[in-house]
Amino acid sequence: MGVGDTIQSVERAAGILRLLASGPRELGVAELARAMELPKGTLHGILRTLVHVGFVEQDATTGRYRLGGTLLHLGSSYLDVNELRTRSLNWADALAGRSRESVWIGTLHEGGVLVVHHVFRPDDSMQVLQVGTLLPAHATALGKVLLAYDPYGESAKEPLAAHTPATLVTADALAKELELVRGRGWAADLEELVEGEVSIAAPIRDRRAVTVGAIGVRGAVERLAEDGEPRRDLVSYVRDAARAITRDLSR
Amino acid sequence: MGVGDTIQSVERAAGILRLLASGPRELGVAELARAMELPKGTLHGILRTLVHVGFVEQDATTGRYRLGGTLLHLGSSYLDVNELRTRSLNWADALAGRSRESVWIGTLHEGGVLVVHHVFRPDDSMQVLQVGTLLPAHATALGKVLLAYDPYGESAKEPLAAHTPATLVTADALAKELELVRGRGWAADLEELVEGEVSIAAPIRDRRAVTVGAIGVRGAVERLAEDGEPRRDLVSYVRDAARAITRDLSR
DNA sequence: CCGATGCGTTCGGCAATGCCGAACATGCGA
DNA sequence: TCGCATGTTCGGCATTGCCGAACGCATCGG
Incomplete structure (x- = not known):
């Protein structure tokens, strides 16, 4: 990990959040995989983590993903800072x-x-x-x-x-x-x-x-x-x- | 990476964001390292990535870190969704x-x-x-x-x-x-x-x-x-x- | 009714990834 | 001026997590 390099998975996670925020629609794993040109399995692992930390929510019936409430909370904390x-x-x-x-x-x-x-x-x-x-x-x-x-x-x-x-x-x-x-x-x-x-x-x-x-x-x-x-x-x-x-x- | 597992670096990144949001104060690498019980070098790599994607900002003079504006934007996107x-x-x-x-x-x-x-x-x-x-x-x-x-x-x-x-x-x-x-x-x-x-x-x-x-x-x-x-x-x-x-x- | 197609998810193997710890430069306070 | 604490760099190693194929399930159309 040389100087100026960044952590791959974190950067990809941020990319997912950006995509989810870019439109009002929920997105599926396959959709994200196409947009980011990455294998489905890879994205699934990151999504699972993001769900775990509350940054992303998964629709119980469709299985698709949307932004999570924790982001709203973090964003409002930014205002206090x-x-x-x-x-x-x-x-x-x-x-x-x-x-x-x-x-x-x-x-x-x-x-x-x-x-x-x-x-x-x-x-x-x-x-x-x-x-x-x-x-x-x-x-x-x-x-x-x-x-x-x-x-x-x-x-x-x-x-x-x-x-x-x-x-x-x-x-x-x-x-x-x-x-x-x-x-x-x-x-x-x-x-x-x-x-x-x-x-x-x-x-x-x-x-x-x-x-x-x-x-x-x-x-x-x-x-x-x-x-x-x-x-x-x-x-x-x-x-x-x-x-x-x-x-x-x-x- | 077995089932139920999560990606280490992403989870750690989320932890950093939570800590930064928990108080109005900016935090330094050393401070975060103590709180999360991780080596400074490790945290620095994650922080560099978070700065790169705009989730975190670094004070130009003190070198300490605070939440970034992108989070506010993502949070408000949550409201639209x-x-x-x-x-x-x-x-x-x-x-x-x-x-x-x-x-x-x-x-x-x-x-x-x-x-x-x-x-x-x-x-x-x-x-x-x-x-x-x-x-x-x-x-x-x-x-x-x-x-x-x-x-x-x-x-x-x-x-x-x-x-x-x-x-x-x-x-x-x-x-x-x-x-x-x-x-x-x-x-x-x-x-x-x-x-x-x-x-x-x-x-x-x-x-x-x-x-x-x-x-x-x-x-x-x-x-x-x-x-x-x-x-x-x-x-x-x-x-x-x-x-x-x-x-x-x-x- | 039953392929065919899409979905989200699982899993094992391999090597790239990024974690670690020590060393460095800098700045502040005593 | 010395010392300590900070943020940063870097090389080596093994752990980490990436990949691609396979799975179960739902949906759709013939």
């Missing part, structure tokens, strides 16, 4: 109160934006909690902020998916946009992910001034924008909240 | 609206109650989302319902922890309580987990009539109870919601 989230809980609530819009906090993760906190819009029911979701980075204000200030600057990823007609789909357009973001210190997405929805975000930094996350609001274009521009008062609310959390994190 | 939760989203909202209290949905998992859904109390801010939390089964209405109808009937677990003076701590008292629950079809917890808080719950069954979860409300004793008894109107709201979801699941 995450310093960015715990420090920003109160500020996110305050921002939701001032802006009267839903508030989102995210980090860069595997090329997307991992939502680590989400406050519902006040006085509006029937919203689905999005914590744990992976949003496309190039089509959200949160993502643009994170890409613009990413210390590793690895913006080049898979081709940019077009979610609406307004989505930036060329690497060039995105690079220009990120330049703009760096210049003014905040980002916006004008119906680039969902038609009719706008988002605004600003960066959160840690004590060494590296950007570790972003906070923003998201809501209907009628409320968040005026004359095709994000409302200035909302922009300053968002930036204020981001600065407050940054101050909190650098103590 | 979970049929109990997806089917009951609307009913939970409705129950929150009628009862004007926070609504909880849970399943039995590893001897506790895994919270798979949680609706905030209407018109009340500053609540923390508890999805993914493991609640003690013997001290909550959700847990009592689930234990009472558990097909495997494995109620005997570790000693019952006393969270308040009212917590049922003897196996005898719990058995009597479960008998009562089975008799009337719903359960209550009167300040048995948190002083001043009461919860009420009823069972959710699937198409084969086995209990797969429970739904309930939780709130201040002044609102949920009268004369030391759960309010009857709330009890029937909860039971109605449980029946509605059961009907939904058996279609």
